[in-house]
Amino acid sequence: MRSDRLEALARILVRYSTAVRPGDVCVIDAPAHCSEFVLAVSREILRAGGHPVTRIELDGAVELFAREASEETLDWIDPGSEVVTEQADVRIVLDAEWNSRALATADPARLARRSRARSHLTKRFLERGASGELRWVVVGYPTLSAAQDAGLSLHDYEELLAATCLLDDPDPVARWEAFAVELQRAATFLATVDELHFLAEGTDLRLRVGGRSWVPCSGRENFPDGEVFTGPVESSVEGTIAFSFPAVYRAREVTGARLRFVGGEVVEATATSGQEFLRAMIAQDEGARRVGEIAFGLNESLTEFSRSTLLDEKIGGTMHLALGASYPETGGLNESALHWDMVCDLRCGGEVWADGRVVYRDGRFLPGVLK
Amino acid sequence: MTDQRIERLGELIVGYSLGLRAGETVRIDVPVVATPLGLAIAQAALRVGARPILAAKLPELEELLLREGSDEQLGWTSPIAACELAEVDAAVTIWAETNTRSRSRLDPRREQLRTVALGRLAAPLRARLGSGEARWCGVLYPTHAHAQEAELSYREYADLLLAACHVDGPDPAAHWRGVAVALAARAEALAPVRELRILADGTDLTLSVAGRSWIAADGRQNLPDGEVFTSPLETSARGEVAFSFPVAFGGHELDGVRLRFDEGRVVHAEARVGQQHLQAMLATDAGASLLGEVAFGLNPELDRPLRHIGLDEKIGGTMHLALGRGFAQAGGSNLSAIHTDLVLDTRAGAEVLADGEAIFRDGRFLHDVSAGGAA
Numbered sequence: 001m002r003s004d005r006l007e008a009l010a011r012i013l014v015r016y017s018t019a020v021r022p023g024d025v026c027v028i029d030a031p032a033h034c035s036e037f038v039l040a041v042s043r044e045i046l047r048a049g050g051h052p053v054t055r056i057e058l059d060g061a062v063e064l065f066a067r068e069a070s071e072e073t074l075d076w077i078d079p080g081s082e083v084v085t086e087q088a089d090v091r092i093v094l095d096a097e098w099n100s101r102a103l104a105t106a107d108p109a110r111l112a113r114r115s116r117a118r119s120h121l122t123k124r125f126l127e128r129g130a131s132g133e134l135r136w137v138v139v140g141y142p143t144l145s146a147a148q149d150a151g152l153s154l155h156d157y158e159e160l161l162a163a164t165c166l167l168d169d170p171d172p173v174a175r176w177e178a179f180a181v182e183l184q185r186a187a188t189f190l191a192t193v194d195e196l197h198f199l200a201e202g203t204d205l206r207l208r209v210g211g212r213s214w215v216p217c218s219g220r221e222n223f224p225d226g227e228v229f230t231g232p233v234e235s236s237v238e239g240t241i242a243f244s245f246p247a248v249y250r251a252r253e254v255t256g257a258r259l260r261f262v263g264g265e266v267v268e269a270t271a272t273s274g275q276e277f278l279r280a281m282i283a284q285d286e287g288a289r290r291v292g293e294i295a296f297g298l299n300e301s302l303t304e305f306s307r308s309t310l311l312d313e314k315i316g317g318t319m320h321l322a323l324g325a326s327y328p329e330t331g332g333l334n335e336s337a338l339h340w341d342m343v344c345d346l347r348c349g350g351e352v353w354a355d356g357r358v359v360y361r362d363g364r365f366l367p368g369v370l371k
Numbered sequence: 372m373t374d375q376r377i378e379r380l381g382e383l384i385v386g387y388s389l390g391l392r393a394g395e396t397v398r399i400d401v402p403v404v405a406t407p408l409g410l411a412i413a414q415a416a417l418r419v420g421a422r423p424i425l426a427a428k429l430p431e432l433e434e435l436l437l438r439e440g441s442d443e444q445l446g447w448t449s450p451i452a453a454c455e456l457a458e459v460d461a462a463v464t465i466w467a468e469t470n471t472r473s474r475s476r477l478d479p480r481r482e483q484l485r486t487v488a489l490g491r492l493a494a495p496l497r498a499r500l501g502s503g504e505a506r507w508c509g510v511l512y513p514t515h516a517h518a519q520e521a522e523l524s525y526r527e528y529a530d531l532l533l534a535a536c537h538v539d540g541p542d543p544a545a546h547w548r549g550v551a552v553a554l555a556a557r558a559e560a561l562a563p564v565r566e567l568r569i570l571a572d573g574t575d576l577t578l579s580v581a582g583r584s585w586i587a588a589d590g591r592q593n594l595p596d597g598e599v600f601t602s603p604l605e606t607s608a609r610g611e612v613a614f615s616f617p618v619a620f621g622g623h624e625l626d627g628v629r630l631r632f633d634e635g636r637v638v639h640a641e642a643r644v645g646q647q648h649l650q651a652m653l654a655t656d657a658g659a660s661l662l663g664e665v666a667f668g669l670n671p672e673l674d675r676p677l678r679h680i681g682l683d684e685k686i687g688g689t690m691h692l693a694l695g696r697g698f699a700q701a702g703g704s705n706l707s708a709i710h711t712d713l714v715l716d717t718r719a720g721a722e723v724l725a726d727g728e729a730i731f732r733d734g735r736f737l738h739d740v741s742a743g744g745a746a
Contacts, residue, residue, distance in 0.1 A: 056427035
């Protein structure tokens with residue numbers, strides 16, 4: 001990444017997203033090939049008086065583990081992960097890989113076993129995040145792998161990301177704060193709604209959100225950002241949803257995924273490709289077949305699908321649904337080792353009804369709905 | 372793509388050096404440049420059912436901290452590392468620098484603060500190593516920086532280093548088991564010695580090793596390896612020593628080091644190169660000016676200085692002394708944040724007396740102790 005942008009990104013993450021304070025233990029998770037990012041962020045953390053701690057992923061380490069670990073070792077949790085989960089004040093997690101398909105041929109049952117063994121860490125992570133003990137952010141970054149998945153050159157992918165993150169702006173933090181006000185308007189409206197009804201091609205899904213909190217996301221836990229989300233009432237989800245974009249999880253792509261819900265649980269899961277993987281992930285634990293999150297993507301600077309969930313779930317005019325763990329700050333109660341966001345495009349003919357009244361059409365809230 | 376020698380080195384470390392068993396945990400300290408070896412060790416560990424922790428390091432990050440960190444930040448160490456070091460059954464350190472001079476302009480005071488903090492971090496593991504509760508192995512990995520220091524191409528350097536580890540052939544562990552037998556016999560022969568006197572050009576140093584154990588360095592704690600060592604009695608060293616080979620570490624070079632000892636302590640120190648660094652090093656703490664080690668280098672594959680202490684101290688026919696921390700398992704009691712080895716070329720014009728009797732001359736022991744030889 002261009003050095004001025006890298007510095008701007010590091011400043012936003014440390015001063016705005018995670019607001020590092022003196023003495024904070026700041027854990028940075030990143031692959032080794034993004035060392036320039038690690039160094040830029042570490043420098044900002046030092047300047048803020050924090051203590052950078054790096055967890056550098058080596059090229060090939062994850063697939064080595066997936067390939068060679070015994071069953072007992074798959075269940076093993078390294079002591080450092082427990083310490084990070086309990087003691088980090090800040091976590092900055094880079095969403096970057098050498099090869100997004102490195103685990104494409106790994107046994108899904110082994111991957112599921114691994115994530116099940118780690119589910120208590122995920123749960124604590126989310127709890128500490130919800131209570132404010134932990135500030136965390138997942139960060140998109142221009143890598144060759146991500147560019148290739150988006151069908152772009154590295155240069156063009158960096159331009160896309162820089163524009164979305166507002167890195168070339170003289171005061172990106174002010175722009176993100178302004179965006180936060182806009183997102184809050186959507187959250188304020190949605191907080192008045194009990195039942196949501198999504199209609200789109202192949203989709204007819206009803207769920208209840210009354211009593212749950214909608215969270216506006218303006219660059220604090222994801223960067224870039226731009227969505228409002230909540231956890232629906234677990235047993236309320238009924239109907240069918242067809243995902244127009246491929247559903248990407250752990251390097252696997254599932255296309256044409258359709259889920260049918262009865263009483264809040266997936267009773268039928270089909271896909272044109274990757275169906276077996278989809279079913280294996282849903283079967284991994286109790287909570288994996290329930291919905292942990294429902295959200296509207298509201299970032300208008302993102303328009304095209306890029307095969308990066310972090311970006312795609314924010315595309316203005318989309319909604320997404322996550323199977324698995326809910327975020328405790330929404331009031332959601334679902335627990336799972338899984339959290340799989342799947343994105344549905346509402347820009348062409350999609351409608352959302354709120355308590356029997358149409359409030360959203362073709363990817364936008366209707367005029368007058370958001371105050 | 373993998374180099375078969377690197378895979379064998381990983382297997383050697385896991386199978387022979389550490390003897391890892393199913394369910395045991397090993398922490399691998401791996402600079403990013405040494406990723407192939409880090410993964411080879413992790414793979415070998417996973418294949419025996421052990422649990423590897425890849426603790427990857429970016430050297431630039433430590434430099435950044437040393438350059439820009441506050442005193443408080445320099446003195447702080449990660450609770451993750453502390454927890455791992457307290458719990459693991461075994462640890463591997465991979466030495467692989469990407470620029471041996473990267474610390475040349477650092478403020479020695481700041482560096483010292485950091486050295487002390489890191490020494491404190493490692494202390495619990497050291498204690499567990501001393502009691503045999505945990506095992507450790509340090510292994511050198513070839514980099515352009517090390518090759519440059521040795522004035523060789525990368526390939527020449529890698530070939531030489533891996534030959535010294537004996538991973539060219541199919542069964543490196545068999546070779547090292549043979550080395551272990553020979554070195555154990557040498558250590559046993561040295562066990563009754565009370566006093567050593569080392570005589571060489573510019574050197575006449577006497578030290579007591581009475582009651583201390585000689586330890587065979589047979590590829591279990593270092594790779595490459597090949598030495599026998601002990602910790603001398605802390606207050607015993609007296610006389611002068613002139614070290615032969617230049618050493619480069621942490622961005623500093625030391626050459627032409629001469630030390631004078633009295634009652635175990637350095638009373639005069641000079642270096643033709645690196646005088647200031649030498650003085651700062653000696654001032655690190657109270658134990659830094661005492662000897663923690665005396666040793667004979669016995670790896671015949673290593674026959675010339677390559678300006679890396681991990682190799683040069685093993686050159687067959689040389690001796691080395693270390694300032695700083697002693698070895699508890701040898702009976703040593705000196706404590707320090709430093710352990711700096713300095714090598715003495717004893718291959719020509721040198722003699723070592725044991726309790727007044729010559730035992731070593733011009734790079735060779737005078738009595739063969741190998742199986743069937745005279746004691």
